[in-house]
Amino acid sequence: MMAAGAPRAAxxxxxxxxxxxxxxxxxxxxxxxxxxxxxxxxxxxxxxWADIGAGLLGRTDTMAQAVVxxxxxxxxxxxxxxxxxxxxxxxxxxxxxxxxxxxxxxxxNAGAAMAVVIGIAWFGMATLSAFIWTxxxxxxxxxxxxxxxxxxxxxxxxxxxMALAGAATTIATSSFTVAILLPRxxxxxxxxxxxxxxxxxxxxxxxxxxxxxxAAGLVLCLMSARGLNLLAMGDDAAAGLGAGIARTRALAxxxxxxxxxxxxxxxxxxxxxxxxxxxxxxxxxxxxHRWLLPFSALTGAILLILSDVAxxxxxxxxxxxVGIVTAFLGAPVFIWIVRRRRVRDL
Amino acid sequence: xxxxxxxxxxxxxGQTPILRDLTLKVPTGAITAIVGANACGKSTLLRCMSxxxxxSAGRVVLDGRPVQGIPTRALARELGMLPQSPxxxxxxxxxxLVSHGRHPHQGPLSxxxxxxxxxxxxxxxxxxxxxxxxRDVDQLSGGQRQRVWIAMALAQETDVLxxxxxxxxxxxxxxxxxxxxxxxxxxxxGTTIVMVxxxxxxxxxxxxxxxxxxxxxxxxxxxxxxxxxxxxxxxxFGVACRILPDPTSGRPMMxxxxxxxxxxxxxxxxxxx
Numbered sequence: 001m002m003a004a005g006a007p008r009a010a011x012x013x014x015x016x017x018x019x020x021x022x023x024x025x026x027x028x029x030x031x032x033x034x035x036x037x038x039x040x041x042x043x044x045x046x047x048x049w050a051d052i053g054a055g056l057l058g059r060t061d062t063m064a065q066a067v068v069x070x071x072x073x074x075x076x077x078x079x080x081x082x083x084x085x086x087x088x089x090x091x092x093x094x095x096x097x098x099x100x101x102x103x104x105x106x107x108x109n110a111g112a113a114m115a116v117v118i119g120i121a122w123f124g125m126a127t128l129s130a131f132i133w134t135x136x137x138x139x140x141x142x143x144x145x146x147x148x149x150x151x152x153x154x155x156x157x158x159x160x161x162m163a164l165a166g167a168a169t170t171i172a173t174s175s176f177t178v179a180i181l182l183p184r185x186x187x188x189x190x191x192x193x194x195x196x197x198x199x200x201x202x203x204x205x206x207x208x209x210x211x212x213x214x215a216a217g218l219v220l221c222l223m224s225a226r227g228l229n230l231l232a233m234g235d236d237a238a239a240g241l242g243a244g245i246a247r248t249r250a251l252a253x254x255x256x257x258x259x260x261x262x263x264x265x266x267x268x269x270x271x272x273x274x275x276x277x278x279x280x281x282x283x284x285x286x287x288x289h290r291w292l293l294p295f296s297a298l299t300g301a302i303l304l305i306l307s308d309v310a311x312x313x314x315x316x317x318x319x320x321x322v323g324i325v326t327a328f329l330g331a332p333v334f335i336w337i338v339r340r341r342r343v344r345d346l
Numbered sequence: 347x348x349x350x351x352x353x354x355x356x357x358x359x360g361q362t363p364i365l366r367d368l369t370l371k372v373p374t375g376a377i378t379a380i381v382g383a384n385a386c387g388k389s390t391l392l393r394c395m396s397x398x399x400x401x402s403a404g405r406v407v408l409d410g411r412p413v414q415g416i417p418t419r420a421l422a423r424e425l426g427m428l429p430q431s432p433x434x435x436x437x438x439x440x441x442x443l444v445s446h447g448r449h450p451h452q453g454p455l456s457x458x459x460x461x462x463x464x465x466x467x468x469x470x471x472x473x474x475x476x477x478x479x480x481r482d483v484d485q486l487s488g489g490q491r492q493r494v495w496i497a498m499a500l501a502q503e504t505d506v507l508x509x510x511x512x513x514x515x516x517x518x519x520x521x522x523x524x525x526x527x528x529x530x531x532x533x534x535x536g537t538t539i540v541m542v543x544x545x546x547x548x549x550x551x552x553x554x555x556x557x558x559x560x561x562x563x564x565x566x567x568x569x570x571x572x573x574x575x576x577x578x579x580x581x582x583f584g585v586a587c588r589i590l591p592d593p594t595s596g597r598p599m600m601x602x603x604x605x606x607x608x609x610x611x612x613x614x615x616x617x618x619x
Contacts, residue, residue, distance in 0.1 A: 097433070099436075226449065232433065233432050234429065234432050234433040236432070237427075237428075237432040237433070240422065240427035241446060242449055282436075287435045287436065
């Protein structure tokens with residue numbers, strides 16, 4: 001052949017790209033560690049290194065050490081929730097070939113929240129595992145509903161129609177949730193702060209039941225990475241390369257719903273993380289989902305931790321819930337994406 | 347010798363039947379071109395043969411087995427399909443896109459191997475896009491992009507390759523270049539090629555076997571010399587024509603006849619007003 005013995009430029013190019021991604025991965029890992037340190041040390045009350053060390057060892061002798069003991073589970077929750085939402089966003093964008101897909105925009109989180117509120121208000125639900133499964137059920141139902149509504153009419157499930165269907169669903173379910181809560185002063189207060197989306201009330205024992213669900217969602221999503229790569233080329237091309245289209249979509253969607261449901265059950269609906277993070281990661285590592293998905297999880301964790309820290313600092317001595325901070329970050333990104341895309345894609 | 351065949355195939359979208367009891371054999375190791383009027387079922391036929399569409403009756407057979415019964419990934423190692431308008435994901439590089447062609451050769455947990463690298467490199471070389479390997483696909487011209495898609499299909503290393511209008515939207519130079527590339531592939535690897543083409547003259551010149559489809563059935567099939575006749579063109583496309591021998595290849599060449607300009611034109615003279 002043409003290249004007998006010659007250095008195969010194409011192979012060199014492939015390998016160079018992989019090395020670049022590994023370096024970026026190390027950088028993102030370091031950022032995550034830094035974000036965790038910031039989250040434990042900064043806030044309404046700042047603490048020093050000595051107190052952080054003591055607090056991590058479980059000592060709560062001084063005020064500062066007690067603060068650390070509260071912030072550690074909070075940081076961990078922000079990390080888990082951010083990773084779950086970032087990953088779910090990347091997967092949803094892959095499944096729908098839709099740059100605007102996000103658990104918040106497509107109404108999945110709002111659906112989960114409504115299901116939880118119905119469970120509390122009408123069925124007296126009180127255990128955390130009940131919250132989780134109800135939230136997953138609500139997330140799944142909302143995802144199916146939005147997909148069906150967004151697919152109606154000519155052109156099928158176009159990105160803009162999906163975003164509109166999701167926004168409408170979010171508004172409808174949120175209004176319904178408010179209607180349920182209005183006459184219920186007994187539960188309204190607690191539910192309302194949860195509804196904004198926050199990680200402030202984190203505790204280790206509340207996170208524990210979520211871990212298996214999050215792990216299952218993580219595995220399902222990461223397993224779909226290759227299938228999502230093929231789906232990105234259109235269903236026909238993907239099928240021609242041997243991808244099981246329906247199976248890939250269903251498994252990946254199930255993974256994303258598990259992640260969103262479990263996250264919403266503990267933190268409330270947090271929007272825009274799943275929108276912003278995958279776009280950022282595509283700029284860093286390209287469109288290969290085998291890299292994009294883990295990067296989205298890591299970057300989502302970083303973003304949510306930093307948003308939480310920002311929420312603690314900007315409103316001193318009070319705090320701003322992380323869901324509000326991510327909305328401030330995410331809305332401009334949403335507009336940027338819509339403006340940047342060629343019209344035919346939307 | 348036939349590895350790929352359709353037997354009594356009927357198919358359509360929803361309630362509208364498009365293919366009606368269609369039977370054909372694809373000669374192995376040859377280039378087959380499918381021609382026909384718009385909406386006659388050419389693309390539907392290709393979609394059925396690559397199992398993108400489930401026929402309502404009849405079957406497509408590869409090596410004696412119905413393709414519906416072959417596992418998706420196993421089929422993708424035997425038979426490649428390049429659809430009419432595949433989507434290049436935003437910001438994907440040429441090398442990454444071509445690498446996707448290796449998917450059917452990889453198990454769910456297996457790692458990328460040197461053999462995969464070699465297949466991708468060979469595909470890039472054969473389509474002469476090595477220099478573009480690091481470029482974004484959306485920055486390329488139409489002709490370059492089509493070479494990238496063909497490179498992906500080459501990296502798939504299948505014995506049979508189906509292409510739905512591989513030359514559409516390309517200028518004449520790029521059309522010829524793509525068809526030459528497919529002949530190279532057919533000659534060097536013995537790949538069986540089946541493609542839908544719109545241009546009858548290019549189909550007659552490049553194909554070893556021509557299939558004319560009309561109203562969901564095979565109207566004529568065989569060597570271009572026997573298929574591309576004035577009668578066939580009139581029946582299949584509903585247009586009168588003249589058939590002349592192509593002075594370079596000796597294959598038949600079709601000149602369509604419309605209502606105007608069908609006789610020697612007096613205004614052709616240089617001194618005409």
